Amino acid sequence: MQADDADKLRLDFCGLPFNTPLVLLSGCVGFGEEYTRVTGFTHFDVGAVCLKGTTLEPRLGNPPHRVCETPAGMLNAIGLQNPGARYVVDEILPRLPFAETRFIANLSGSTVEEYAEVARIFDDSPIDAMEVNISCPNVKEGGVAFGNDPDMSARVTEACRKVTDKPLIVKLSPNQTDIAENARRCLEAGADAFAVINTLMGMAIDIESRAPVIGNNQGGLSGPAIKPVALLKVHQVYQVCRDHGVPIIGQGGVASPEDAIEFLIAGATAVGVGTGLFYDPLLCAKINAGIVDYLDRHGLATVGQITGSLVLNDEGGSCAGG
Amino acid sequence: MTAGLDRAHRETIFVEEAEVLSHHHLEGDQHILRVQAPETAHHAQPGQFAHIRCHPLLPMRRPLSIMRTDARKGWVEFLYKVVGEGTRLLARRVPGERINLMGPIGRPFTLLADRRQPLLVGGGVGIPPMVFLADAMRRAGGYAPFAVLGSEVPFPFRARPSAFQVPGMPEGVIGAMPLLEDWGVASRLASLQGYAGCFEGYVTGLARLWLEALPEHARAQVAVYACGPHPMLEAVALLAGEFGLPCQVSLEEFMACAVGGCAGCTVRVRTPDGPAMKRVCVDGPVFDAAAVFGTD
Numbered sequence: 001m002q003a004d005d006a007d008k009l010r011l012d013f014c015g016l017p018f019n020t021p022l023v024l025l026s027g028c029v030g031f032g033e034e035y036t037r038v039t040g041f042t043h044f045d046v047g048a049v050c051l052k053g054t055t056l057e058p059r060l061g062n063p064p065h066r067v068c069e070t071p072a073g074m075l076n077a078i079g080l081q082n083p084g085a086r087y088v089v090d091e092i093l094p095r096l097p098f099a100e101t102r103f104i105a106n107l108s109g110s111t112v113e114e115y116a117e118v119a120r121i122f123d124d125s126p127i128d129a130m131e132v133n134i135s136c137p138n139v140k141e142g143g144v145a146f147g148n149d150p151d152m153s154a155r156v157t158e159a160c161r162k163v164t165d166k167p168l169i170v171k172l173s174p175n176q177t178d179i180a181e182n183a184r185r186c187l188e189a190g191a192d193a194f195a196v197i198n199t200l201m202g203m204a205i206d207i208e209s210r211a212p213v214i215g216n217n218q219g220g221l222s223g224p225a226i227k228p229v230a231l232l233k234v235h236q237v238y239q240v241c242r243d244h245g246v247p248i249i250g251q252g253g254v255a256s257p258e259d260a261i262e263f264l265i266a267g268a269t270a271v272g273v274g275t276g277l278f279y280d281p282l283l284c285a286k287i288n289a290g291i292v293d294y295l296d297r298h299g300l301a302t303v304g305q306i307t308g309s310l311v312l313n314d315e316g317g318s319c320a321g322g
Numbered sequence: 323m324t325a326g327l328d329r330a331h332r333e334t335i336f337v338e339e340a341e342v343l344s345h346h347h348l349e350g351d352q353h354i355l356r357v358q359a360p361e362t363a364h365h366a367q368p369g370q371f372a373h374i375r376c377h378p379l380l381p382m383r384r385p386l387s388i389m390r391t392d393a394r395k396g397w398v399e400f401l402y403k404v405v406g407e408g409t410r411l412l413a414r415r416v417p418g419e420r421i422n423l424m425g426p427i428g429r430p431f432t433l434l435a436d437r438r439q440p441l442l443v444g445g446g447v448g449i450p451p452m453v454f455l456a457d458a459m460r461r462a463g464g465y466a467p468f469a470v471l472g473s474e475v476p477f478p479f480r481a482r483p484s485a486f487q488v489p490g491m492p493e494g495v496i497g498a499m500p501l502l503e504d505w506g507v508a509s510r511l512a513s514l515q516g517y518a519g520c521f522e523g524y525v526t527g528l529a530r531l532w533l534e535a536l537p538e539h540a541r542a543q544v545a546v547y548a549c550g551p552h553p554m555l556e557a558v559a560l561l562a563g564e565f566g567l568p569c570q571v572s573l574e575e576f577m578a579c580a581v582g583g584c585a586g587c588t589v590r591v592r593t594p595d596g597p598a599m600k601r602v603c604v605d606g607p608v609f610d611a612a613a614v615f616g617t618d
Contacts (some may be wrong), residue, residue, distance in 0.1 A: 030583045033331065036331070037582070038335045061585065061588070066587070067578045068576055069382040168576065261443075277579065277583070279375070281581065282337055
């Protein structure tokens with residue numbers, strides 16, 4: 001990328017300097033270094049990397065199968081396999097290349113207290129920001145059960161807020177009635193930013209055995225199949241965030257520059273890339289090039305100028321609510 | 323770049339737009355695909371695989387074991403069986419088309435310098451990595467591998483009578499894989515289907531006859547390598563354990579990223595620290611059999 005093109009993509013996210021608006025999503029990129037195995041992949045192509053969901057104690061996660069393909073997407077139910085927050089901070093963070101990009105921890109837990117304790121452990125670490133995962137659909141306790149209840153979402157956010165001044169990003173679930181109301185409550189509880197959306201809950205069945213394909217029976221749907229849902233949710237949460245200057249990471253099925261630009265127009269400041277990497281591990285460089293081309297064609301100087309530039313149809317219906 | 327950090331894993335997997343050079347369609351919906359993928363061909367080791375975009379409209383890639391490579395000419399060959407939508411669409415790709423692949427991926431088989439008489443056991447689509455391994459042993463020199471290959475659909479090659487005497491083989495079990503014969507590697511075939519020249523039974527039944535017929539000093543030179551259906555691997559691991567032989571198995575599981583990022587392809591293994599979930603893609607696909615099939 002040429003230097004002036006790189007400047008067009010740079011942005012400030014909650015005070016953090018992002019190389020580009022792209023964020024590698026939690027659960028897709030392990031603990032930060034995995035995709036560097038691929039020749040041509042570089043962390044300089046992304047603004048931040050969200051690490052795998054981390055709980056207080058180590059977890060083995062769910063039995064196989066953990067993933068399966070579905071029309072225009074895939075189901076997953078990993079079950080928060082992770083080595084525990086202490087191990088991540090002591091053994092993994094010291095090995096991460098903070099000179100290359102920003103790294104964001106993903107906080108998970110079964111109780112409000114566990115979220116707060118994990119946040120406390122990461123607060124005393126070089127991590128750049130924390131994402132509060134109140135929407136993991138694949139664990140028996142906590143996770144999406146918190147994310148679908150605005151009261152619980154706010155309580156978890158507040159508990160984490162109390163123990164850290166690092167940027168706090170709340171990852172919102174699409175599996176709820178009114179995502180905008182949930183965002184409003186989390187904002188009041190101290191959220192600095194939102195990640196919109198997590199996966200949608202789904203199922204696939206093997207008709208010969210009549211058993212669900214996924215070992216956990218249900219899993220989270222990701223990939224291009226969920227992009228229209230995610231775009232609407234980003235638009236709705238943006239209505240809450242706009243006047244507060246609270247940024248959104250828009251995510252769900254991004255697989256091309258056009259997809260990323262749609263999320264920016266809908267109100268996202270940054271765009272998450274997850275399942276799309278499985279199809280094309282070199283996707284980020286292509287999205288960056290496509291965004292620069294779009295900026296040039298539209299006479300815009302920086303990527304931030306695209307954010308929230310949606311022009312609603314005059315005679316269209318309201319997009320508010322769930 | 324941060325100084326002093328281990329970056330050996332970086333840039334070990336290549337993304338290639340691989341031209342289809344040939345695609346042979348065999349009985350039993352088996353197919354042999356040869357593509358031009360110079361980086362993968364140059365770096366691949368036996369047991370490794372490529373992650374293949376079977377069709378542009380499928381969201382997930384499919385992992386395929388590498389059967390042969392030619393580093394000089396830059397091609398890579400796969401043998402696969404149609405098992406679902408991805409491989410069904412892959413089977414339609416024709417010479418001249420390009421297929422996006424990532425490779426080579428995974429922890430390969432380890433050749434053991436003190437085990438000069440390796441036993442290679444391949445079942446069905448587990449045959450390809452055994453062919454690659456036999457080729458590597460032949461090139462390394464000093465190994466005398468014996469391959470036992472099993473299939474319940476017609477073998478993906480025309481068996482021919484072996485030129486090699488192999489201890490313990492029953493009367494009439496003479497069928498061998500021609501490619502391995504040409505390489506000077508002894509092989510025998512097993513199937514329940516009653517194919518001519520094949521042992522009628524499981525691969526483990528044939529392997530047991532061979533092991534029992536070996537003199538003790540030769541048996542001490544055996545290491546077991548296996549790839550195939552899970553029940554077969556379990557039986558092979560049991561056999562190896564019974565004879566006190568080291569055993570490496572190659573596993574498969576549904577896979578999404580294939581770079582260690584998503585933990586979607588994990589299997590439960592035992593470690594000195596207790597049970598752990600290991601990723602088939604980068605912690606495997608080759609594992610120590612005792613870690614996979616032992617009890618916690």
